Amino acid sequence: MFDFVSFIPRAIAQSIPLLFGSTGEIITEKSGNLNLGIPGVMYVGGICGVIGSFLYEHSFEDPSQMNAALGILIPLVCCLAGSLLMGLLYCFLTVTLRVNQNVTGLAMTTFGVGFGNFFGGSLIKLAGADVPSISLSTTSSLFRTTLPFAGSFGVFGQMFLSFGFLVYVAIVIALVSSHVLTKTRIGLQLRAVGEDPATADAAGFDITRYKYVATCLGCMIAGLGGLYILYLFICTGTDLAIKKLYKMLPYVVTIVVLVITSVRNKRENQPPESLGLPYFREDR
Amino acid sequence: MAEKQPAVRMRHISKSFGQVKANHNVDLDIYGGEILALLGENGSGKTILMNMLSGIYFPDAGSIEIQGKPVTIASPRDAFEHGIGMVHQHFRLVNVFSATENIVLGLDESEGFNLKAASEKIHAICEAYGFDVDPNQKVYEMSVSQKQTVEIVKLIYRGVDILILDEPTAVLTPQETEKLFAVLRNMRNDGKAIVIITHKLHEVQEISDRVVVLRKGENVGEMVTAKSTTQQMTNMMVGHQVTLNIERPTPVDPVERIFVNDLTVRDDEGVPKLDNVSFSAFGGEVLGIAGVSNSGQRELLEAIAGLQSIESGSIQYVGDDGQVQELAGKDPYQISSMGVALSFVPEDRLGMGLVGSMSLTDNMLLRSFRDGKSIFADRKAPRELAEKVVDELEVDTPGVDTPVRRLSGGNVQKVLVGREISSSQASFSAPMPYAAST
Numbered sequence: 001m002f003d004f005v006s007f008i009p010r011a012i013a014q015s016i017p018l019l020f021g022s023t024g025e026i027i028t029e030k031s032g033n034l035n036l037g038i039p040g041v042m043y044v045g046g047i048c049g050v051i052g053s054f055l056y057e058h059s060f061e062d063p064s065q066m067n068a069a070l071g072i073l074i075p076l077v078c079c080l081a082g083s084l085l086m087g088l089l090y091c092f093l094t095v096t097l098r099v100n101q102n103v104t105g106l107a108m109t110t111f112g113v114g115f116g117n118f119f120g121g122s123l124i125k126l127a128g129a130d131v132p133s134i135s136l137s138t139t140s141s142l143f144r145t146t147l148p149f150a151g152s153f154g155v156f157g158q159m160f161l162s163f164g165f166l167v168y169v170a171i172v173i174a175l176v177s178s179h180v181l182t183k184t185r186i187g188l189q190l191r192a193v194g195e196d197p198a199t200a201d202a203a204g205f206d207i208t209r210y211k212y213v214a215t216c217l218g219c220m221i222a223g224l225g226g227l228y229i230l231y232l233f234i235c236t237g238t239d240l241a242i243k244k245l246y247k248m249l250p251y252v253v254t255i256v257v258l259v260i261t262s263v264r265n266k267r268e269n270q271p272p273e274s275l276g277l278p279y280f281r282e283d284r
Numbered sequence: 285m286a287e288k289q290p291a292v293r294m295r296h297i298s299k300s301f302g303q304v305k306a307n308h309n310v311d312l313d314i315y316g317g318e319i320l321a322l323l324g325e326n327g328s329g330k331t332i333l334m335n336m337l338s339g340i341y342f343p344d345a346g347s348i349e350i351q352g353k354p355v356t357i358a359s360p361r362d363a364f365e366h367g368i369g370m371v372h373q374h375f376r377l378v379n380v381f382s383a384t385e386n387i388v389l390g391l392d393e394s395e396g397f398n399l400k401a402a403s404e405k406i407h408a409i410c411e412a413y414g415f416d417v418d419p420n421q422k423v424y425e426m427s428v429s430q431k432q433t434v435e436i437v438k439l440i441y442r443g444v445d446i447l448i449l450d451e452p453t454a455v456l457t458p459q460e461t462e463k464l465f466a467v468l469r470n471m472r473n474d475g476k477a478i479v480i481i482t483h484k485l486h487e488v489q490e491i492s493d494r495v496v497v498l499r500k501g502e503n504v505g506e507m508v509t510a511k512s513t514t515q516q517m518t519n520m521m522v523g524h525q526v527t528l529n530i531e532r533p534t535p536v537d538p539v540e541r542i543f544v545n546d547l548t549v550r551d552d553e554g555v556p557k558l559d560n561v562s563f564s565a566f567g568g569e570v571l572g573i574a575g576v577s578n579s580g581q582r583e584l585l586e587a588i589a590g591l592q593s594i595e596s597g598s599i600q601y602v603g604d605d606g607q608v609q610e611l612a613g614k615d616p617y618q619i620s621s622m623g624v625a626l627s628f629v630p631e632d633r634l635g636m637g638l639v640g641s642m643s644l645t646d647n648m649l650l651r652s653f654r655d656g657k658s659i660f661a662d663r664k665a666p667r668e669l670a671e672k673v674v675d676e677l678e679v680d681t682p683g684v685d686t687p688v689r690r691l692s693g694g695n696v697q698k699v700l701v702g703r704e705i706s707s708s709q710a711s712f713s714a715p716m717p718y719a720a721s722t
Contacts, residue, residue, distance in 0.1 A: 184397055185388075185397040188381070188385055188388075188389060188397075189389065189390070191378070191380075191381075192378050192381070192389050192390075195378045195379065195380060195381075196376070196377075196378045196379070198374075198376060199376040199377060199378050199386075199389075200378075200389070200390070201340075201359075201360060202338070202340065202360045202370075202372070202376040203360065203376070203389045203390030204359065204360045204361025204363075204364050204390045205361075205390060206359075267379065267380050267422070267424050268380050268422075270380075273379065273380075281340060281341075
């Protein structure tokens with residue numbers, strides 16, 4: 001009744017945008033910026049990637065003549081550039097101008113959603129399709145290219161090796177960021193900036209630079225999540241009862257994780273102390 | 285000493301915050317192998333002057349020379365490069381990091397990142413100077429004196445030559461102070477220049493070689509410690525003749541105001557904080573409560589003010605008409621609506637006493653907003669009160685609409701005390717009022 005072999009790959013596929021988004025947000029928050037604009041950033045990143053690949057794919061009469069490397073690189077670069085701009089906007093407002101971070105983040109979410117819908121609609125118009133959708137089948141299939149030997153590992157291959165490359169990129173980025181944050185000097189310094197900017201400042205770090213770099217990097221990672229959703233989101237087709245159960249799972253897991261961390265109650269697991277607070281050296 | 289090259293030469297330094305002139309045209313020389321005491325009242329600009337040397341603030345005007353070379357110190361990193369390190373009154377330590385992580389924070393990136401080697405080096409420094417620090421302990425698990433030690437070790441680890449300590453003894457017990465002074469003397473004998481910011485005269489006498497006095501942001505003079513008396517220092521600090529021999533007149537017909545009987549208080553974990561405490565306080569006298577910090581002074585005063593739940597015992601208040609009222613088990617609002625004129629100045633001034641981001645007027649309003657019939661708060665009376673407090677207690681502020689948080693520690697204290705005195709004359713309790721300092 002419960003099909004594990006098809007459940008696991010779908011669960012992984014669905015969780016990847018969240019993994020991108022949360023990795024990005026963790027890096028951002030460790031610098032003391034609370035970026036509530038991540039959904040907006042993901043929208044903008046995703047739509048920028050789509051615009052890039054749309055223009056590229058539609059410059060060919062026959063999309064199958066496309067260069068595979070460019071077909072992947074162009075959307076990636078566009079996506080990263082779009083989300084970088086959003087990150088820079090957020091940093092300029094909150095770090096340089098010291099605007100309230102909550103308001104900025106929420107405004108960016110609204111802006112990003114509107115931006116995505118507007119350009120998505122324009123692209124549909126441009127494509128002139130009968131159904132309101134854009135077909136980017138070639139680019140999409142490039143993003144779905146799986147490892148060639150995935151099939152030869154049987155059930156294991158089906159469960160863990162049957163994904164497009166972005167899935168592995170997400171996992172690698174998450175592991176690398178975790179290592180960098182906890183084990184390296186740069187991670188230590190970044191955490192110091194988020195915990196206690198006055199201390200980090202007294203230790204001689206450029207707070208502004210750390211916040212800008214961490215936040216922009218976080219936004220770019222989150223933007224990849226947006227791109228991933230647009231190309232690879234697979235709508236599951238199981239029966240309704242199980243689907244509801246699936247939908248419930250993330251919330252249950254979140255609650256379980258929160259309960260466990262609060263029971264352990266270690267100071268190290270709390271959010272950075274000065275999260276969401278602007279830093280001004282001469283303030284008193 | 286005149287022909288000796290000063291380690292730091294500050295000339296014509298000025299700095300203002302808005303309308304307030306924090307430092308005006310200050311000249312200061314700091315020599316290696318010497319402990320310099322920077323003396324001054326609260327708000328006289330000692331900390332701000334040193335913050336400019338350590339790169340936290342940037343001077344509006346003036347020049348700084350280090351070892352004879354003019355330098356610009358725009359950031360704490362610049363200060364480190366010139367060998368200047370400062371231990372701030374509020375420690376600059378990241379709570380969730382270990383001692384080692386805090387110490388290596390901000391060191392040159394070109395060295396490899398090796399916490400193990402660093403903690404061994406820290407251990408060696410601790411052995412050499414006699415510090416007591418566990419390099420792997422988290423800062424939030426440390427006592428205040430341990431945190432301060434970590435700060436000093438941090439500076440030694442970086443090899444600073446000019447060490448500035450802002451009110452280092454404010455949080456230490458006498459024994460810890462002794463230990464700190466011994467370490468400072470060791471460091472002076474190593475040829476380091478040490479500046480301690482303080483307003484405690486006996487410490488100046490005990491540790492410093494030379495004293496520079498600041499008053500209202502200006503350098504009003506300097507002297508060699510060995511050749512001067514505390515009387516001279518006080519006069520220079522305050523600006524006029526002060527009698528140190530305080531007259532202690534006998535209280536004029538003291539009346540019993542508060543009886544505390546067998547008061548027992550336990551904290552949240554059930555640890556007894558007060559165990560059967562009994563005393564009485566009289567009107568017309570000042571009652572001092574002595575003890576090392578955390579001996580229960582805070583709990584005692586909070587219990588009287590109605591902020592602490594008590595396990596057993598009674599607190600009785602005698603009014604002007606001789607009527608006895610029981611205060612135990614009442615909250616502060618009930619106490620004041622009983623007509624008991626009692627006020628409490630908490631040690632955590634901006635946490636419990638005043639709202640930092642609200643203006644002086646609004647903070648005065650906190651006491652009186654319940655009065656009056658209209659649905660609108662009466663702002664006129666609090667405003668007048670704020671002006672009166674500023675005037676009578678000489679609060680150094682640009683105006684009564686300035687957020688309290690922008691004032692210096694001593695001035696914040698004055699605002700709080702001013703408000704509390706105005707609302708009651710009968711009894712008045714303040715734990716650690718001297719915790720105020722800038």
